[in-house]
Amino acid sequence: MICQVCGEREATFHFQEMTNGQVKELHLCEICAQKKGLGQTFFMPSFSLSDLMAGLTELEVPLSEEASVTCSHCGLSYGDIKRKGKIGCGLCYQELEEYLTPLLERIQGKVRHSGKVPKKGKVEDQKERRIYELRKELEILVRKEEYERAAKLRDEIRRLEREK
């Protein structure tokens, strides 16, 4: 098998990744694998092909429009982001939301964050942090089989979630 990068040398590094029942394969020669920072370590490389291939090119947005709206902090347009596959800064998520939302939904699904929340977040985040901490406590109580206290805590979490 010939190396996928240089197309010249024999591939000796073979990597396989499967997501949703679909296989992605990478075959590289030793030199190209080295260049990519891979190579014949017996360990799995700590990178993901999906990350490398998270191609942003599939989204059909007219080019002129992609280039005209830019983020006021980093100055990037969605066109720039698409080319590199990397978002510019935190503010891009707000100012280029119209373009980033379909991209994020395609990769992650139509969902909202429900994980950890920073302790020092803005006022509106603080309730989420409180819920996050209560959930952690709840898990500990359930593990200790303290069901009565766990039930009370669960009610408290539900109450907070309704208020959101």
Added chain:
Amino acid sequence: MILQEMANSASQWSRADGPEAEIVFSCRVRLARNLEGFTFPPWAHDSVLKDVSDKVLNAVKRSHYLKNSRLIKMSELSSTERRFLLERHLISPEFSSGGPHRFLITEKREMISLMVNEEDHLRLQSILSGLQLMDAWRLTDKIDDELEQNLDYAFLPQWGYLTSCPTNTGTGMRASCMLHLPALAVTHKIDELMKNISKLGLVARGLYGEGTKSQGDFFQISNQVTLGSREEEVVDHVESVTRQVVGQEKKARDILLRRDGIQLRDQMGRAYGTLVSAYLLRSEEAISLLSKLRLGVSLNLFPQLNVQVLNELFFMITPAQLQVKEGKEMAPLDRDELRAKVIRQRLGKLK
């Protein structure tokens, strides 16, 4: 100098003292975080990277978990030294290309490490031996809380932690287990297994050699998406699927031993024979033989050996580990000779 000191011992997580460590080599949780108000590293100017690294290093100094860690400046390392860190799972391939204001902070046992200015401003990870992913998450979570006391993370309620790559947005968390599955590989069950795992919303990866499709027999399971589920749910899912795979590997080992006991003993005995008597060993050959022997050790066919010795050998014989330990660049043939010597000595001593 720091690296040579590191090369003298294997990382803590290779000690095989965790639960199910004969099959689950290690488990890892990593978090991606960025600072509010600063451009992400792939687009940032050097002056921004410098400001970010100053802030992060300051927070590290105040961290109970990280304050006594080793601080390694990536721009000061040779390419072999960067490979060395890559092979020890302390840095990513992207990080190994170097550049200014990029730092690695690693605690002495190498269980906790932090990359500064990789693709995200912070990449924090914990690696533990065996199947204890929830503990790895709790540890990472605690250090993340600690660092956050002195840092402002980029975060939005809807999107969670904001990251450079949209594949990490949300929790910024990747939870993974590395497995040694020689019996499933030899019975050709891996392809089906990988397919099934990938249908459960997880990612399955394998690294294999020409023809055999199973050189090293190492596989990895990790979560695919980072948005919409809580960290504990994700960790729990990866952990329970891994546990099922462990069960399947154990069953495959039993069957193999009962059905092809003598062939198996023969193969492992030959692997051992080559390892203790060879004077030249190429890296792939050594890995493939060590993998066979590791299975034999797990099946108690070599009472004088233990899994930890094998884990350490996997570690010690890669080109970069050998060269850093020797303190010089070596030609391939010299490495093959040294590799064979290291293995002979380590296994021979235990005879």
